[in-house]
Amino acid sequence: MAAAPQTQAQPASAAVKARQRRAREEELLVWPDLVFIEFICAVLFTILIVGLAVMVDSILLDRANPAVTPNPSKAPWYFLNLQELLLHMHPALAGVVVPTVALIALGAIPYWDNTPEGQGEWLSTPRAWLNLRVGAAVGAIGTTLLIFYDESKHIQLFEMIAGKDSWPEQLNFMRGLRGIQNEINWPAWTLDVPLGNVLRLDLLGLPKIELDWNIPGFIVEQFIPVNTMVGLPILLSLVAHKLKIAQTKRDHMVLQFSGFIAVYVTLTIVGTYFRGEGLALVPYTIFADPSH
Amino acid sequence: MAATERPQGRSMGDRLYDAIFGNRLWRSIFRSGYPNTPRNQMLAVATNVFLHLHPTRIHRTHVKITHTFCLGGLSFFLFLGLTISGVLLMFYYVPSVDRAYTDILALETDVRFGQLMRNMHRWMAHGMVLTVLMHMMRVFYTGAYKPPREFNWVVGVVLLVLTLLLSFTGYLLPWDQLALWAITVGTNMVGSAPLLGEPNRFILVGGFQVGQAALTRFYALHVIGLPLLAAVFMMVHFWRIRRDGGLARPL
Numbered sequence: 001m002a003a004a005p006q007t008q009a010q011p012a013s014a015a016v017k018a019r020q021r022r023a024r025e026e027e028l029l030v031w032p033d034l035v036f037i038e039f040i041c042a043v044l045f046t047i048l049i050v051g052l053a054v055m056v057d058s059i060l061l062d063r064a065n066p067a068v069t070p071n072p073s074k075a076p077w078y079f080l081n082l083q084e085l086l087l088h089m090h091p092a093l094a095g096v097v098v099p100t101v102a103l104i105a106l107g108a109i110p111y112w113d114n115t116p117e118g119q120g121e122w123l124s125t126p127r128a129w130l131n132l133r134v135g136a137a138v139g140a141i142g143t144t145l146l147i148f149y150d151e152s153k154h155i156q157l158f159e160m161i162a163g164k165d166s167w168p169e170q171l172n173f174m175r176g177l178r179g180i181q182n183e184i185n186w187p188a189w190t191l192d193v194p195l196g197n198v199l200r201l202d203l204l205g206l207p208k209i210e211l212d213w214n215i216p217g218f219i220v221e222q223f224i225p226v227n228t229m230v231g232l233p234i235l236l237s238l239v240a241h242k243l244k245i246a247q248t249k250r251d252h253m254v255l256q257f258s259g260f261i262a263v264y265v266t267l268t269i270v271g272t273y274f275r276g277e278g279l280a281l282v283p284y285t286i287f288a289d290p291s292h
Numbered sequence: 293m294a295a296t297e298r299p300q301g302r303s304m305g306d307r308l309y310d311a312i313f314g315n316r317l318w319r320s321i322f323r324s325g326y327p328n329t330p331r332n333q334m335l336a337v338a339t340n341v342f343l344h345l346h347p348t349r350i351h352r353t354h355v356k357i358t359h360t361f362c363l364g365g366l367s368f369f370l371f372l373g374l375t376i377s378g379v380l381l382m383f384y385y386v387p388s389v390d391r392a393y394t395d396i397l398a399l400e401t402d403v404r405f406g407q408l409m410r411n412m413h414r415w416m417a418h419g420m421v422l423t424v425l426m427h428m429m430r431v432f433y434t435g436a437y438k439p440p441r442e443f444n445w446v447v448g449v450v451l452l453v454l455t456l457l458l459s460f461t462g463y464l465l466p467w468d469q470l471a472l473w474a475i476t477v478g479t480n481m482v483g484s485a486p487l488l489g490e491p492n493r494f495i496l497v498g499g500f501q502v503g504q505a506a507l508t509r510f511y512a513l514h515v516i517g518l519p520l521l522a523a524v525f526m527m528v529h530f531w532r533i534r535r536d537g538g539l540a541r542p543l
């Protein structure tokens with residue numbers, strides 16, 4: 001199957017013919033070898049699903065009531081990563097820009113890493129495993145630390161060691177991301193810079209929008225998050241390059257992809273199991289969480 | 293099964309074999325004989341529209357379970373299972389804010405195997421999101437996205453989005469508190485985009501609040517719009533696997 005169309009274009013030298021013959025010997029018949037495996041897979045999965053469906057009932061809460069907002073209200077689990085991001089940055093960034101950019105970047109992977117290196121076998125390049133582990137570890141630990149920072153966990157730790165209320169007041173702006181906005185005496189003009197009609201939507205026939213620019217809000221909700229999300233992965237690649245952990249395109253790709261998956265999984269787990277009432281960070285809520 | 297080398301004097305088994313696999317009805321459905329010789333085995337795959345998704349021969353490393361963990365195939369299998377159980381659920385469900393919730397309650401209590409059907413549909417839906425994500429990871433870590441398979445990776449990303457949207461639109465249908473508020477939170481995220489966010493959210497939800505209009509839209513998307521789209525992209529996906537020369541192999 002595979003070899004035929006690719007090799008047809010080349011001259012049928014003896015070497016090519018030999019390679020084709022060898023390729024033939026490496027092949028099995030789809031019936032029965034593959035069809036059998038597919039059949040077994042299908043049977044096992046059918047049993048698994050029926051078993052699960054018999055044992056665990058789907059959840060059904062009270063009838064939908066727009067007047068009663070449950071606390072916490074959560075999106076389906078596979079969007080809880082975005083809902084978690086929402087707590088740390090501008091909603092437009094977390095809800096729209098990040099997923100859009102992430103999907104485009106995901107789709108662009110093969111156009112960037114277009115070398116045949118490491119193709120067709122599990123993690124077959126020399127440093128693939130290493131990069132997987134480094135990327136996954138940095139992604140998971142980094143995300144956890146960032147969430148802890150934004151939730152002022154470092155203050156708790158500090159005060160546990162140095163005593164209650166021992167965190168110096170001058171450093172209050174380091175209590176979390178919001179601290180930069182709320183604990184610094186920003187001059188009044190920075191809170192309300194009139195930009196006017198810079199978007200010129202009226203040229204498109206849309207209603208005019210007069211923009212006011214809140215500089216500290218912008219720094220906290222957009223500037224820092226964007227730079228974190230773009231900067232840390234780049235920094236990771238640079239460091240890995242320097243340390244000769246990642247040397248080829250494929251190495252960097254494995255590093256970044258593994259990091260991305262780890263961030264995604266970490267955010268999902270935190271959003272699912274560690275967010276309680278008012279979406280506060282709580283120890284563990286698996287039993288309170290109705291999002292099945 | 294020594295059907296090719298018949299001993300002298302036909303045994304009972306052979307006569308039975310011919311009666312089953314040699315009669316005109318059987319031959320009108322399956323042109324090749326029973327697949328017990330290499331020739332018939334290849335014909336069985338090549339002349340059957342469903343099996344023809346496969347090539348007739350395949351490289352031995354790709355038959356190893358640990359190469360694909362069957363994840364793409366399982367995603368497809370779950371999609372088929374969801375279609376079947378979904379059609380059964382449609383028999384008992386009316387997408388109206390007055391009836392939807394009671395229909396689900398009735399399905400669980402009054403309909404024979406109704407609860408089982410709902411459970412299976414829900415577990416398969418969660419399962420499919422998981423298998424698709426893991427399939428993507430398998431493809432990545434086996435380096436199977438590299439040329440000439442770039443485009444099929446992109447088709448895969450579209451399938452991932454469609455899978456998430458299918459699950460998301462289905463989430464609203466039971467019309468309980470979980471459904472309503474999960475969709476409210478989810479659609480509000482869309483609404484937070486600058487400029488076009490709010491108009492888009494309005495179109496998606498069909499109003500300012502998640503209500504009958506949203507239920508109608510999500511239902512239509514869930515039972516026909518998105519499944520059709522997903523089926524089309526799966527066709528392209530499978531076709532491209534064949535056109536790209538089967539699964540990726542080391543060079």
Ligand code: HEM
Nearest residue numbers: 360364365367368428431436444445448449451452539540
């Ligand atoms: C509804 C979702 C999907 C279905 C039903 C599906 C189905 C399949 C099947 C049956 C295969 C054959 C090999 C295998 O089983 O692993 C395959 C291969 C492939 N899939 Fe998917 N897939 C889906 C989503 C995706 C996604 C999300 C991606 C990537 C982003 C992707 C990229 C690929 C690629 C590149 C191949 C070729 C792999 C190789 O050459 O080894 N697919 N898909």
